[in-house]
Amino acid sequence: MTTQKPILEQQMSQMQIKLKxxxxxxxxxxSSLLRDEKDEEISRSALAMFRAKEEEIExxxxxxxxxxxxxxxxxxxxxKRLAEIREELEALxxxxxxxxxxxxxxxxxxxxxxxxxxxxxxxxxxxYKEALEAFNDKNKEKAQLVSKLVELVGESxxxxxxxxxxxxxxxxxxx
Numbered sequence: 544m545t546t547q548k549p550i551l552e553q554q555m556s557q558m559q560i561k562l563k564x565x566x567x568x569x570x571x572x573x574s575s576l577l578r579d580e581k582d583e584e585i586s587r588s589a590l591a592m593f594r595a596k597e598e599e600i601e602x603x604x605x606x607x608x609x610x611x612x613x614x615x616x617x618x619x620x621x622x623k624r625l626a627e628i629r630e631e632l633e634a635l636x637x638x639x640x641x642x643x644x645x646x647x648x649x650x651x652x653x654x655x656x657x658x659x660x661x662x663x664x665x666x667x668x669x670x671y672k673e674a675l676e677a678f679n680d681k682n683k684e685k686a687q688l689v690s691k692l693v694e695l696v697g698e699s700x701x702x703x704x705x706x707x708x709x710x711x712x713x714x715x716x717x718x
Contacts (some may be wrong), residue, residue: 579693586686597675604668611664615657622650 625647632643 582689600671604671608664611661615661618650618654618657622647622654625650 625643629643629647632640
């Protein structure tokens with residue numbers, strides 16, 4: 544998106560140089576149309592790239608979400624299995640009882656840590672959607688401003704042409 548501004552400025556400066564060197568100002572409107580088509584093509588390609596990136600991000604986000612859910616499921620299953628093992632060990636008064644207890648506590652700790660991570664994922668998804676909406680709004684605003692600029696430049700050129708023609712008539716009217 545930021546490369547459009549230098550491209551537009553470069554095209555406008557090239558156009559001004561052509562106008563000044565050739566002395567044919569009427570060609571400016573035709574080249575303005577070509578520039579508008581180029582700008583529109585650039586905007587379309589940038590929009591297509593943005594949409595592709597957006598789809599890629601959405602796809603990766605879904606993959607990460609699936610992995611997190613799968614991991615949560617495995618952790619819950621592991622917790623259940625360890626609880627069963629712990630009960631069996633307690634019944635046997637196994638010497639490994641302390642280690643099992645520590646592992647169980649660690650699993651509980653990890654399980655508690657996973658819950659805020661899931662919430663964080665959801666929060667970041669909301670933030671992403673809000674940022675995307677803000678981006679789209681600014682992009683629309685930019686497009687409107689570019690259109691207004693093109694309109695103003697066209698009007699300015701017309702006024703300048705009229706003034707030049709008037710000055711030319713005044714010069715010709717002089718003896």
